[in-house]
Amino acid sequence: MGKKDKKKDKLKKRLTDKYRLVVLNENTFEERFSLKLSRLNVFVLGGVFSILLIAVTTVLIAFTPIKEYIPGYSSSQLKADAVKLTFEADSLKIKLAVLENYTKALIPVLTGEIEAESIDSIQTKARQRVINESLLNASKEDSLFREKIESENRFAIQQNTNSNVKIVFFAPLSGTVSQNFDSNSKHFAVDIVAKTGTPIKAIADGTVIFSDWNTETGYVILLKHSNDYISVYKHNGNLLKQQGDFVKSGEVIATVGSTGELTTGAHLHFELWSGGYAVNPTNFIDFK
Structure with missing residues (x-):
């Protein structure tokens, strides 16, 4: 020790x-x-x-930013800019694909492969139906009676739209209407609530002119029907038809979903267009 x-x-x-x-x-x-x-x-x-x-x-x-000068470290701002540019590039890629598909859908119309119905013959026949009263030698009573009948039927097309439509539409989906057609709020459609995966059917015979993804409205499919009608189906879960396919009335073309940034739940956003103008689908289709 x-x-x-x-x-x-x-x-x-x-x-x-x-x-x-x-x-x-x-x-x-x-x-x-x-x-x-x-x-x-x-x-x-x-x-x-x-x-x-x-x-x-x-x-x-x-x-401190001094770490950016050390080998192996990168700027946080540079990383944020790179991520932002990546998302913007993906968004532009999707928009470009949608634009290309839309252009392809217009090519048949522009080249004349799909011809719109001409109304020249109807207008010509209407002009030929003008009655020359002097040739008929109609009496005063006959003229007054004819004028009364013509005044009652003069606006028949506007007052009885449903009875003069030449095409019968099939309900695309049976469900609860959550939002009706309202031109004042620019809601040119009818929203129908249904369970996810419920089949969506074509309202009439037609040709698929667009079938693809859209950032705002998800999976979208457009059908062109006779008499210059176009039906639009948005926020679908799946698309079962491709561009150029011909479908029959009542044929399943998609399923109910909730795709796109503007969706609020599982439903079908249905639009009906005639001659380039949106029309109220409830005037032609019973969704109940």
Whole structure:
């Protein structure tokens, strides 16, 4: 035990022995600076200085832009810009695909492969039906009676639209109408609520002129029917027909879903267009 105590005392003495650090002028040997030190003080000061240096370096790298100059690190702003540009590129790619499909759908119309019904023959027949009263030798009573009947039927097409339509439409879906057609709020459609996966049927015979994805309205399919009618089905879950397919009335073309950014739940957004104008689907179809 005595030897161990002597070794401890000797080590303690070495650590606590004082030394003087003197800085002298080389020419005059004048003392400029002196400092009393011990081995223990040097170890403690060196350790404290090392800890402070590590802490300051860590703070500079973690909380200042200086880390961008260290190999392997990249700018956070550069990462954010890269992510933003990636999303914008994907959005532009989708919009370009939609535009290409829309252009392809218009090509048959522009090239004359799909001909719209001409009304020239109807107008010609109407002009030929003008009655020359002088040739008929109609009496005064006959003229008054004919004028009365013509005045009653003059606006028959506008007043009895449903009875004069040459095409019968099939209900695309049976369900609850959550929002009706309202031209004032620019809601040119009828929203029908139904369970996800419910079949959606074609309202009449027609040709698929568009069938693809849209960012705002999800999966969309458009059918062109006779008499210049176009039916539009939006927010579908799945599309079962492709562009150019011919479908029969009542044939399943899609399923109910909730796709697109503007959807509020599982439903069908149904539009009906005639001659380039939106019409109220409830005037032609019973959704109950």
